[in-house]
Amino acid sequence: MHIMKATAMILFFALLAGCGMGKKGEAPLYTENRAPLRANPFIELPLGAIRPEGWLREMLLRQKTGATGHLDELYPAVMGPRNGWLGGDGDQWERGPYWIDGLLPLAWILEDDTLKAKVQPWIEWALQSRQPDGYFGPSTDYPPEKGLQRNNSRDWWPKMVMLKILKQYYQATADTRVIDHLTAYFRYQLENLPKTPLGHWTFWGEFRAADNLMVVYWLYNVTGEPFLLELATLLQQQAFDFTSAFLAGDHLSTPGSLHCVNLAQGFKLPLLVYQQYPDEKYPQATRKGFSDLRQHFGQPYGLYGGDEALHSADPNQGSELCSAVEMMFSLETMLAITGDIHYADHLEKIAFNALPAQVSDDFLQRQYFQQANQVMITRQMRNFDVNHDGTDVCFGLLTGYPCCTSNMHQGWPKFTQNLFYATPDRGVAALVYAPAMVRLKVAGGKEILIREETNYPFEEKITFHLEWHGDSGSLRFPFRLRIPEWCAHPNLLVNGEETEVAPVDGLVTLNRHWHDGDRIELTLPMDITLSTWHENSRAVERGPLVYALKVEAGKRMVTNTKDPETYGTEYEEYLPLSPWNYGLTESEVANPAGKMQVTAKIQDNYPWTTNNAPVEIRARGIRIPSWQLYNGSAGPLPWSNMYKMELGDLPEEEEITLIPYGCTTLRITEFPVIRGR
Numbered sequence: 029m030h031i032m033k034a035t036a037m038i039l040f041f042a043l044l045a046g047c048g049m050g051k052k053g054e055a056p057l058y059t060e061n062r063a064p065l066r067a068n069p070f071i072e073l074p075l076g077a078i079r080p081e082g083w084l085r086e087m088l089l090r091q092k093t094g095a096t097g098h099l100d101e102l103y104p105a106v107m108g109p110r111n112g113w114l115g116g117d118g119d120q121w122e123r124g125p126y127w128i129d130g131l132l133p134l135a136w137i138l139e140d141d142t143l144k145a146k147v148q149p150w151i152e153w154a155l156q157s158r159q160p161d162g163y164f165g166p167s168t169d170y171p172p173e174k175g176l177q178r179n180n181s182r183d184w185w186p187k188m189v190m191l192k193i194l195k196q197y198y199q200a201t202a203d204t205r206v207i208d209h210l211t212a213y214f215r216y217q218l219e220n221l222p223k224t225p226l227g228h229w230t231f232w233g234e235f236r237a238a239d240n241l242m243v244v245y246w247l248y249n250v251t252g253e254p255f256l257l258e259l260a261t262l263l264q265q266q267a268f269d270f271t272s273a274f275l276a277g278d279h280l281s282t283p284g285s286l287h288c289v290n291l292a293q294g295f296k297l298p299l300l301v302y303q304q305y306p307d308e309k310y311p312q313a314t315r316k317g318f319s320d321l322r323q324h325f326g327q328p329y330g331l332y333g334g335d336e337a338l339h340s341a342d343p344n345q346g347s348e349l350c351s352a353v354e355m356m357f358s359l360e361t362m363l364a365i366t367g368d369i370h371y372a373d374h375l376e377k378i379a380f381n382a383l384p385a386q387v388s389d390d391f392l393q394r395q396y397f398q399q400a401n402q403v404m405i406t407r408q409m410r411n412f413d414v415n416h417d418g419t420d421v422c423f424g425l426l427t428g429y430p431c432c433t434s435n436m437h438q439g440w441p442k443f444t445q446n447l448f449y450a451t452p453d454r455g456v457a458a459l460v461y462a463p464a465m466v467r468l469k470v471a472g473g474k475e476i477l478i479r480e481e482t483n484y485p486f487e488e489k490i491t492f493h494l495e496w497h498g499d500s501g502s503l504r505f506p507f508r509l510r511i512p513e514w515c516a517h518p519n520l521l522v523n524g525e526e527t528e529v530a531p532v533d534g535l536v537t538l539n540r541h542w543h544d545g546d547r548i549e550l551t552l553p554m555d556i557t558l559s560t561w562h563e564n565s566r567a568v569e570r571g572p573l574v575y576a577l578k579v580e581a582g583k584r585m586v587t588n589t590k591d592p593e594t595y596g597t598e599y600e601e602y603l604p605l606s607p608w609n610y611g612l613t614e615s616e617v618a619n620p621a622g623k624m625q626v627t628a629k630i631q632d633n634y635p636w637t638t639n640n641a642p643v644e645i646r647a648r649g650i651r652i653p654s655w656q657l658y659n660g661s662a663g664p665l666p667w668s669n670m671y672k673m674e675l676g677d678l679p680e681e682e683e684i685t686l687i688p689y690g691c692t693t694l695r696i697t698e699f700p701v702i703r704g705r
């Protein structure tokens with residue numbers, strides 16, 4: 029073959045591959061990465077394709093009746109008609125878009141017209157605010173007013189949140205105005221970023237550029253316009269270099285080096301860039317970043333001591349609610365790009381532990397910071413990097429700082445949206461587990477329904493029912509399932525028949541002819557394990573759940589007459605009514621499976637509260653008299669295993685009850701270990 033012709037042929041096939049054309053020349057079922065972007069192993073489904081069931085549906089319904097569905101009424105000063113993103117002279121910055129970034133997926137996942145009607149004015153104003161040069165959003169600064177952010181209206185950062193919103197709106201509605209609007213704005217960015225770079229107004233834009241970049245790539249996959257890749261490269265050049273920071277910097281071993289939420293958002297940047305520049309340094313940087321973060325700042329619930337700057341691994345350190353929901357979103361993004369199931373394990377750790385613990389049962393109150401060892405929730409100054417007049421751990425709508433009030437809504441809806449993915453080989457993948465159902469196209473384009481029946485993470489068994497209508501023949505497509513790293517002996521039945529589980533990189537692929545009515549039963553046995561944390565302490569884990577000491581908590585409503593305009597008119601405090609200063613015995617730490625007892629009692633559709641805890645672990649604890657309250661928190665964690673502690677004046681051991689971390693309000697999660705007992 030002539031060399032020119034060969035080159036042309038290679039180019040042709042490369043283009044074909046880039047367009048996602050299958051071997052048989054079939055058009056892709058869902059929008060995939062377009063060449064030269066690297067092909068991703070998992071592809072997100074349209075918004076609304078995945079519906080929650082069971083406890084997850086109850087969670088989303090509580091968001092609807094709670095703050096997500098009513099923030100305009102609960103927080104009118106910011107979310108009412110004066111908001112700059114509705115054309116008003118009020119708040120011009122991130123909070124309005126934050127709320128809609130969670131309200132929009134909730135509205136479309138629940139198919140709720142009332143919620144959709146609350147979203148629509150924000151979409152319409154964002155679209156019609158477009159100026160001839162492509163700029164959109166608020167553009168007028170106003171003088172300071174208490175409780176509002178009225179300056180930096182032209183800052184790049186808050187628009188990044190609106191970009192995520194518009195992408196989701198298009199995925200839900202296919203409204204083509206979004207495509208024109210984003211194309212015009214990205215041309216504006218390419219023109220103007222050299223003159224007014226990401227950090228021109230505030231430093232947030234440099235640290236959070238990943239959110240901007242991911243929408244640029246998404247639009248490129250839709251339209252294929254080459255200038256978008258030019259803009260992507262420019263954004264990378266102006267963004268904070270998380271790749272170098274993780275690989276060569278000392279940020280993740282240095283207290284105070286990074287803002288906790290910037291870090292959570294920035295974690296996805298290296299792997300987003302990896303799609304355009306497939307250099308192995310990007311996945312390496314991410315893995316090293318997580319490893320260093322765990323070592324120096326790690327907390328058992330999947331996050332890190334950052335209150336607000338990175339602080340320490342001490343279980344009294346705070347973790348901001350925004351860190352939880354933003355890290356979840358980053359992990360969801362990273363999972364689809366790499367297929368690395370560690371990110372799915374990590375995502376479940378945060379979703380099933382950190383997130384439910386930090387928000388009240390009615391989804392009306394939340395903590396700005398949570399603590400792993402949280403034994404008293406009162407308004408007082410604690411040893412945090414940032415103290416908001418002592419309100420950071422109190423449950424309220426506005427205690428701490430209102431970014432979390434506005435941003436917490438995206439957690440569960442986006443988690444729901446990432447339970448299933450399409451795959452480039454026209455199959456389906458279930459990588460994160462919860463009760464749900466999904467409608468998607470597989471094989472030659474046939475739409476099927478998969479119902480995922482389970483009480484996971486509170487039970488070990490997950491059943492998938494495959495259903496479709498019309499032609500009764502079989503469909504051949506691959507069904508991929510994640511085997512979590514914590515699960516040593518998974519069991520798999522297809523239509524009742526035992527099937528070999530031979531995971532490759534944590535994934536089982538069932539590639540076969542499927543029939544309407546087929547059933548897959550996956551059982552993931554959960555053993556009790558102990559992980560090691562600050563001062564050599566231990567946390568009790570079982571499957572994706574962390575178990576913490578159940579501490580009886582006395583609630584006290586506080587009417588705030590001191591500074592209601594800043595922290596709200598009321599908030600909740602909790603005082604411990606039962607002892608918390610327990611250590612675990614050395615003998616049970618050596619043999620947790622033999623010494624600790626698990627009891628399960630699923631009794632309500634809302635599991636995330638102390639009285640409904642579906643699983644309990646009975647263990648043996650010994651109170652440590654010298655470990656007492658200090659300044660509203662547990663005093664310094666005693667070292668494990670302290671020499672001759674057993675010879676001190678220790679009381680007898682007693683039975684203690686551990687419940688899922690996500691069900692607790694007050695708790696001990698990191699336990700000292702008592703030598704010789």
Ligand SMILES: [Zn+2]
Binds near residue numbers: 435
């Ligand atoms: Zn926040």
